[in-house]
Amino acid sequence: MNDLSFFLIDDDEIFQFIMRNTISEISPNIKIQFFSDGEKGIEFLKHNLGTATNLPDIILLDVNMPFMDGWEFLNEYKSLQTEIKKDINIYLLTSSNNPNDIAMAKEISTLSGYLVKPISKEGIKKLIGHFPTDEWYHNDF
Amino acid sequence: MSLLCIGRCSDSNIRFNHIIDFNLLKRLLLKFVKYYLPILILSVLAVFWLYKKEHKKLISLQQEELSDTKQLIVELLKPMIASLYYWEKYNFVASDFDPEQNAHLEKKIGDFVIGMDSYNQFRLIDLSGKEVYRLNRQDDGKIVKSLALQDKANRDYFKETTNLKKNQIYLSPLNLNRENGVLELPYKPMIRGVAPIFDAHGARLGIVVINFSAERFLNLLKKDNLYSFLLLDRFGNYLVSKDGTNEFAHLIPNSRNVTFYEEHPDMADSLRSKESISLYKNGGLWIKTELDFKNELAQTPLFQNRLADIKTNNKWVLIKHLDSKILNARLKSEIITILLINMLAIMVVFCLSYLEAKSDTAKKKYMQALEMINKELEDKTTELENKNNTLAVMQNKLELRNAQLLEYNNIVAHNLRAPTTSVSALVSMLNESKDYEEAKSYFPKLQKITHAINTLVDDLLVYVRILNDDDQVDMENIDLEPLIEATLDLYVETLDKETIDVKTDFSAWKELTFSKIYLQSIMQNLISNAIKYRDPNNKSVIFIRTLWENHRKVLVVEDNGVGVDLDRYGRDIFKLYKRFHRGLSGKGMGLFLVKTQLESLNANIEVTSKLGVGTTFKIIFDSYE
Structure with missing residues (x-):
């Protein structure tokens, strides 16, 4: 667990700050990389398709972002998936508790679960302790 | 007639009856003449015929x-x-x-x-x-x-x-x-x-x-x-x-x-x-x-x-x-018979004419009553239709209001929850901070969040004011040309510096009834968007024109700027805090406000855009305009 590599794709700087802070508290070995929107995330993946060391174990993907939102990112990711040399678990971060959105999320095979925002510091700690999961994950809210 | 005229219209009813009586008499006379005239003619002819025949007989007998x-x-x-x-x-x-x-x-x-x-x-x-x-x-x-x-x-x-x-x-x-x-x-x-x-x-x-x-x-x-x-x-x-x-x-x-x-x-x-x-x-x-x-x-x-x-x-x-006396004496009995027949005919024809005229009058009365009922029904139908229309308008308004409330809900839920959670996360981090230096590093973050919350609340206030104001907005007759000139004047420096060409064509219509404040704000937003998202590689042109579509006034603001990929962003273009252009400043509030203001006054906005070609906004005003 301590060697896990995270990508956080979210435009919320404060959430990024809190994540960084929280993760460094848990373990200095956990790597986390930030992207402020989906487009930046997918660009990075495209450039590092073959380099497994640069690829994360887990992507926390915000839905609501400028330029490219979470859903679009998932679409793009799907077309790249076969070329990606690593098993990546993607968890959707959503502020929506709309049942339709949740149902839509469950339809997407590349997703491993979703997390309903906001997530408190304790929530983050708890999450990181569980990752990665074999079954569909969703936090309590 | 009387059934429909209980009470208030009894006076006109009495006058009406007089007219009917006169009509009945007229119709009766006409019918009588119509039926009796042939009998009279036949009788006269019969008398002549008898007279001739009798005389012929008499002459031949005497001869x-x-x-x-x-x-x-x-x-x-x-x-x-x-x-x-x-x-x-x-x-x-x-x-x-x-x-x-x-x-x-x-x-x-x-x-x-x-x-x-x-x-x-x-x-x-x-x-x-x-x-x-x-x-x-x-x-x-x-x-x-x-x-x-x-x-x-x-x-x-x-x-x-x-x-x-x-x-x-x-x-x-x-x-x-x-x-x-x-x-x-x-x-x-x-x-x-x-x-x-x-x-x-x-x-x-x-x-x-x-x-x-x-x-x-x-x-x-x-x-x-x-x-x-x-x-x-x-x-x-x-x-x-x-x-x-x-x-x-x-x-x-x-x-x-x-x-x-x-x-x-x-x-x-x-x-x-x-x-x-x-x-x-x-x-x-x-x-x-x-x-x-x-x-x-x-x-x-x-x-x-x-x-x-x-x-x-x-x-x-x-x-x-x-001599004539003897001659007429011979015809007397025949003439008396014919006279009697005529008298009988007059009586019968009179009775028949009366009955027929009466039934005609009744028929006419019935038709008139029917017509009145029909008219009343039509009036009721029109009234009902009007009410229906009003209901439809109200329903539209309610649906719109519902959508707006939902939008408001979403804004509050999504945009307010995140910063508030962040504040609580930061506060707990602050609590756990080991020293003042660490605590101090959280303050700019907190400040940023409170600023964001303030902005959000301010924007929401603007939004809510529009929603609440839609019945009290001052509608006035607006001369379009000076309003747009004044709006363009706000950007005169940029327009001159960047040599952006602004063309206008108000030949279709020049005036409309709308809220002046809203229209100013809408035009500012659209023109500033057109300037902001101009294509630096092209000579920029903004074309503002009026036209008619389906009997509705339409105002078009067209640019040849960078455009937006509507396949990607179409559903979000008028939403709050949505941005589609990296590197260009924008809060994501303008088009949201434009749409809200237009919808609150029953107008609408449509967009067509193509990346690298330009964007066209089309404001469609309510059909009463």
Whole structure:
């Protein structure tokens, strides 16, 4: 667990700050990389398709972002998936508790679960302790 | 009608009834005339027809009667002719014309005259005009041989007959008997028949004269006539008249000698024009036929076989006169019948017309009532439609309001939850901070969040104000051109510096009723967007124009800027805090406000855009505009 590599794709700087802070508290070995929107995330993946060391174990993907939102990112990711040399678990971060959105999320095979925002510091700690999961994950809210 | 007019419209109802009564009367009269007129015409025609028919019948009947009378006269004359013929053939000898020697004739002639009671005299007259033999029938019927023989040499009938040839028989005009040159009293109307006498050697001896008393047959003619009968001679002298006036006036001295033709000069020509004729005069009917002795007697066998010949000037005129009183009396019963039928017809037609007019009026009333009900229904329908429309408008508004509230909800839920959670996360981090330095590092973050929250709350306030204000926004008549000029002036520096070309075309419409403040804000947002997202590689053009679409005013703001990929961002373009252009500052509030302001005043906005080509915003105003 301590060697896990995270990508956080979210435009919320404060959430990024809190994540960084929280993760460094848990373990200095956990790597986390930030992207402020989906487009930046997918660009990075495209450039590092073959380099497994640069690829994360887990992507926390915000839905609501400028330029490219979470859903679009998932679409793009799907077309790249076969070329990606690593098993990546993607968890959707959503502020929506709309049942339709949740149902839509469950339809997407590349997703491993979703997390309903906001997530408190304790929530983050708890999450990181569980990752990665074999079954569909969703936090309590 | 009355059902619909309870209470408030009773006055007009009364007036209306008067009109209906008048209409009923008018319709009744029209119908009556329509139905009765043919009956009346038929009746008049029937009367005429009957009149004609009756008169025709009458005329032919009277003609027949006249012809019978004619026949009767002929029949009465026939024996006389036969007698004359007989005596002409008697084989008189010269001595028979000597009064001294002709006594032997007494027995023979006496027997003959006795048998012929209409023969008044039998005479033989010699060539010099002296009577040579004479038998008289006395008033008591006795036959007496007259010894007082007279000289008739000056009498017409003698003069007329001196030239009679063998087998010629002469009939004198009907006149009155004279003895010794004086009219015998009482008047004795008579016709003299004359035949010449020749001896066996053909020497002329004299003439035989038989006086035929016309008294009896004249009485006969007068007697059986229902209507006034006239017998005239060829000159129009009266031989027979109904009451005896003027009879033989031409023969009687000191009497008023007027002929029929002198008395009726207006009919003379017509009556004389034909042998048989009928004509109407002063409502009376005159029927005339002629009796020409020569023609009529020509039918007798004696003349037919040319055994004898007749010489006579007698041409009588038989006239019947039916005066108007008698004529009309005959038609009276028929006319009364027709009148009665007409009266009955009038009654029936009147009743029928009344019933029909009444039913028509009822029908009309019914139709009017129906029309009124229909109209009311139509009014109700229109009212209902209006209410429906109002409801539809309200429903639209409610749906819009619902969508707006949902939007508001989303904004609050998504955009407010994140910073508040972040604040609580930061606060807990602050609590756990080991030293002041670490705590201090959290403050800028907190400040950033509170700033974000403030901005959000401010924006929300703007949004909520628009939602709440939509009923109180001042709508005014806006002159579009100066408003847009003023908006463009705000960006005049940028426009000049970047040489952005702004074109306008307001030819379709120039004015509209809208909120001035909203329209200013909308135009500012759209123009600033067009400037902000211009394509630096192209000469920028902003084209603002008005046009009509489906009877609605449309305002178009078109640019040739960088454009937006609507396939990617279409559903989000008018949403709050959505940004699509990296590197270009933007809060994501402008188009959201534009849409909200337009929708709050029933207008709408549509966008078409293509990356690298440009963006077109189309504002569609409400159709009342």
